[in-house]
Amino acid sequence: MKTIVLPGKERWDELCRRPQIARNDLENVVRDIINRVKSETDNAVYFYSEKFDGVPPGNLKVTPYEIRDSARQIPQELKNAINVAKKNIESFHSAQLLTEPVIETFKGVRCWRKNVAIERVGLYIPGGSAPLFSTLLMLGIPANLAGCKQIVVCTPPGKDGRVSPLILYTAQLIGISEIFKAGGAQAIAAMAYGTESIPKVYKIFGPGNQYVTKAKEMVQQDGVAIDMPAGPSEVLVIADNRANPEFIAADLLSQAEHGPDSQVILLSDNQILIERIKSEVDSQVKLLPRKDIALKALENSKLILLPTLNDCIDFSNLYSPEHLIINTADANSVANSVINAGSVFIGNFSCESAGDYASGTNHTLPTNGFAKNYSGISTESFLKKISFQEINAEGIKNLGPTIELMAEAESLIGHKNAVSLRLKSLENG
Numbered sequence: 166m167k168t169i170v171l172p173g174k175e176r177w178d179e180l181c182r183r184p185q186i187a188r189n190d191l192e193n194v195v196r197d198i199i200n201r202v203k204s205e206t207d208n209a210v211y212f213y214s215e216k217f218d219g220v221p222p223g224n225l226k227v228t229p230y231e232i233r234d235s236a237r238q239i240p241q242e243l244k245n246a247i248n249v250a251k252k253n254i255e256s257f258h259s260a261q262l263l264t265e266p267v268i269e270t271f272k273g274v275r276c277w278r279k280n281v282a283i284e285r286v287g288l289y290i291p292g293g294s295a296p297l298f299s300t301l302l303m304l305g306i307p308a309n310l311a312g313c314k315q316i317v318v319c320t321p322p323g324k325d326g327r328v329s330p331l332i333l334y335t336a337q338l339i340g341i342s343e344i345f346k347a348g349g350a351q352a353i354a355a356m357a358y359g360t361e362s363i364p365k366v367y368k369i370f371g372p373g374n375q376y377v378t379k380a381k382e383m384v385q386q387d388g389v390a391i392d393m394p395a396g397p398s399e400v401l402v403i404a405d406n407r408a409n410p411e412f413i414a415a416d417l418l419s420q421a422e423h424g425p426d427s428q429v430i431l432l433s434d435n436q437i438l439i440e441r442i443k444s445e446v447d448s449q450v451k452l453l454p455r456k457d458i459a460l461k462a463l464e465n466s467k468l469i470l471l472p473t474l475n476d477c478i479d480f481s482n483l484y485s486p487e488h489l490i491i492n493t494a495d496a497n498s499v500a501n502s503v504i505n506a507g508s509v510f511i512g513n514f515s516c517e518s519a520g521d522y523a524s525g526t527n528h529t530l531p532t533n534g535f536a537k538n539y540s541g542i543s544t545e546s547f548l549k550k551i552s553f554q555e556i557n558a559e560g561i562k563n564l565g566p567t568i569e570l571m572a573e574a575e576s577l578i579g580h581k582n583a584v585s586l587r588l589k590s591l592e593n594g
Contacts, residue, residue, distance in 0.1 A: 166417075166429075166443060168468045170436070181484045183396065183533050184426050184465040195379045199354040206360035213351040219324045220346070225362040227328055227344040235333035247335060250302055250523035257525035258307045261544040273560025280548045282312035283390075285364065287356035288341075289371030290320040292348060296329035297372075303527050303542065304370050305339045311547035316341050317364050319356060321348020349373075350380035357384035368392070370542065372529065392542055396533035397426040400517055401486035403477045403499065404442075406435040408492040409513060414445030416490055417466070418459055419518050421450075425461030430484065431468045432477040439468045478502045485536040488517045507536045561587050 172180060201209040211222040236244075267277040288304045291297045301318065308316050318341055322328050328346055336344055345363050347355055352363075353373075359365030368390040369381055381391045400420040404413050417429040433439050450459050471477050478499060481489060485505035493499050496511045503509055507530030508520050521528045531539035556564070565584045572580035 166431075166446060166463050166466045166468050168439060168443065168470070170470045171472065172469065177480055177483055180467065180469065181480075181534070183399070183428055191375060191379050192383075195350045195376055195383060198350040198376075199357075199380060199383060202351055202354035202360065203358050206355075207362050210347050210351045210355055210360060210363070213349060214321070214347060217349055218321055220322055220326055223326050223346070225345050225347060225360075227333065227346060229342070231328070232333050232337050232342065232344070235330035235337065238330040239334045243331075244334070246523070247298070247302070247338065250299070251306065251338060253523055253525035254302055254306045254527075255310070258310055258527070258544045261307075262310060271560060271564050273557045273563055274554065275556075275560075276552065276554045278550045278552050280311075281551055282314070283368050283547055283549060284313065285315040285317070285366040285368075286313045286547060287317045287319065287366035287369045287371075289352060289356075289369065289373055289377060290318055290332055291371075291373055291377075292320040292322065292329055292332060296320070296332050298329070298331040298335040299522050300371060300529065301332055301335045301341075302339065303529050305336070305341050307527070307542065307544040308370075308547045309340060310544050313547055315364065315366070316343065317356060317366055318344045319347045319352035319363065320344065321352070322346040348377075350376040353377055353380035353384060357387065357389040368547075370529065370546070392529065392546060393531050393539045394533065394535050395531075396535075397428065398423040398488075399428045399430075399486055399532055400488040400490065401430040401432065401481055401484055402490040403474065403481060403493060404431065404433045404435075404438060405474060405493040406438055407494045408433075408438060410438065410441040410445045411449075412513065412516070413442045413490075413492060414449050416517055417442075417446060418449055418453065419516070420488065421459040421462035421466065422453055422455040423458075423462070425458055426465070427462040429462065429466040430486070432471055432480055433469075434471055434473050434477065436470050439470055443468055474499060475502075481506070485531075485534045487530045487532040487536065488520070490515065490517055505536050507531050507541050558591055562591060 198213060207225060214220040265278050267275055269275050286308055290301050305316060318336060320328055320332055353369060355363040356366045356369055370392040372395055378395045385391050398420055402413055402416055420427055420429050431442060450456055453459055471480060474493060482505045487507040489506040490510045491499050492513055500509055500511050508526055510517055520526050527542045529542035565588045568584045569581045
């Protein structure tokens, strides 16, 4: 990790830039995949699964037997842990189902909004060597709570053609049965346009590599909604001299092991702490099974000394991290100044891993600075809000003249007439 001492504010934009991913004509590759899936449907999915993942053609849909059989392959202790996480996520996300009141905006004019679930949603769950069953909890639970009628899951199988039993067990636990053995850009295209096996959906959720991300971005241009722009995982930690260097180093490495293009940032007003954390990172990284991945991420990561904690929060708000950990003496006070972050972890014991798995908040969050204008996934992400209005005779009498004047000012006489005819009919009894 590179240590940067007291950078001037003119350098902050440069320091906030994320690592650049080598694109290698990415857009053209993904466009070809999407077009082939559109024209060849299942056959294209088979082709790319074999080409990229080494999976021979077979039945794309996971069978009910495969789903049921997954339970016996999971240790009971892990099942119990998944159940704890499930209950916490359900508790947090069910509280987001709020009914809005009917508002009488004018005498005789009533307006309200109604929550309506998106009928068909697609969940992309990364699989392979690191099947992210926790992401299925984070997406499937709010989709169910929202009342989505059809929840389609795509996840890449292993080279044996099987989906991880952890993903299948989690799906069964939360009541999802439409699971398909497909990964990468081809899975996104399949959910966006539909194939013989994989249903077309109206909105696609879930993280993935640069091919998945680009595919989501491209199908959105065809009118298929996506959850949010995505990028590599990231964490920013703000710490003062009371922070525990071991804890901070572990927090930084927990994100660094996600992938070589992840980024971790430490901000502090204490140089001695920075040096101690750097030493701890060097020690702890050697013990990680994914050490090589973490070391690659650390090459793009920074330890930054700033004059004050206020400067640290200002830098953080500019960076807009996916995850923000505040480990300071008065962490709650510092947290009150946060305006840009995906999810915030307050205090010495609030490790980011808790949010990734089991505290209850959602771990599908905006990255790459998009926390400036996007929220993380919530139950509302799976809902549409339809507005309603009801105007009675008294209401059109009261509000009608206002509408007439405004319509005429815009030279939209048809709009005016729609009101005038009603007012005239009331005058004539």
